[in-house]
Amino acid sequence: PPPRPQAELIMAGSEASNTKIIFFFLLWYALNVVYNDTNKTVLKVLDLPWTISALQLGLGLLYITPLWVTGLRKSPKLGFSDIMAITPVALIHAAGQCVTVASLGAGSIAFVNVVKSLEPFFNVVFGALLMNDVLPWQVNICLLPVVAGVGIASAADLNFTWECFAYAMGSNFFFSLRGVISKKTMADVDASKNMDPGNTFAVLTALAFIVTLPVALALEGHKLQSEWDAAMGSGKFTAEDMLARILGSGLSFYLYNEARSHIQARTSPLHALSPTTLRLVCAGCRLQLGHSCQHRPTAISRFSLCTG
Helix, strand or coil, X not given: CCCCCHHHHHHHHHHXXXXXXXXXXXXHHHHHHHHHHHHHHHHXXXXXXXXXXXXXXXXXXXXXHHHHHHXXXXXXXXXXXXXXXXXXXXXXXXXXXXXXXXXXXXXXXXXXXHHHHHHHHHHHHHHHHHHCCCCCHHHHXXXXXXXXXXXXHHHHCCCCCHHHHHHHHHHHHHXXXXXXXXXXXXXXXXXXXXXXXXXXHHHHHHHHHHHHHHXXXXXXXXXXXXXXXXXXXXXXXXXXXXXXXXHHHHHHHHHHHHHHHHHXXXXXXXXXXXXXXXXXXXXXXXXXXXXXXXXXXXXXXXXXXXXX
């Protein structure tokens, strides 16, 4: 057959790229709903936020390690200097994970998602400061209703606590900073090192796990057994159910973040207000299940404020 015109090849490649982005968005949204639900149910009976944070980081390695070992995914080829270069990003990743889990333990999923609707604002600020990626004013002005909505909704929320608000804002700060710095750091990495978005997130997660686990054991190691016994004594879950939920929260955490890393690599730091939409989806699913709020119409009006 005759060769295809260059313009047709470019268009076909663009369509394939758009299809991938849509797929990763849907995967991100679905897995984030699973993560929020499993995470919250575990934290309700196990007051071990640091331990849960570390476990969720470590459980993702159960997914990625077999892919590397079997060759289904090319393993990263990093030297000591490479690891040291990305360790600061891993520390930011670890901090973001810990404050996110702490926020879900300190308040309702609905309120956490209201506050985390501000994440695009942090993305824009860090993108402008660290990557000189200044978006058009028409795009930036769209964030004003989001900022105002979060302020109004937070003030009116019956579940408001300063502890939960601070942790959720910390999650916005650290995860937005991680995304921008990671994209900037990995832009100049040699392709032969196999550090695509998926492997970049895997390495960051492995390093974050190594850092977080000793801290979790130091802070909560003394009460692991007593907390587990209390959880089992409550009768809410069997040991098998609890372990399955912890495993589910860890794998969904890893997979939704890997999907997000692919999106960030293909889009601007704002990624089209997608975090705000995601928070509305998560909160809406939680409301539908009847777990978050007694008064659904009031809660739904708050989420509507946050989306402008």
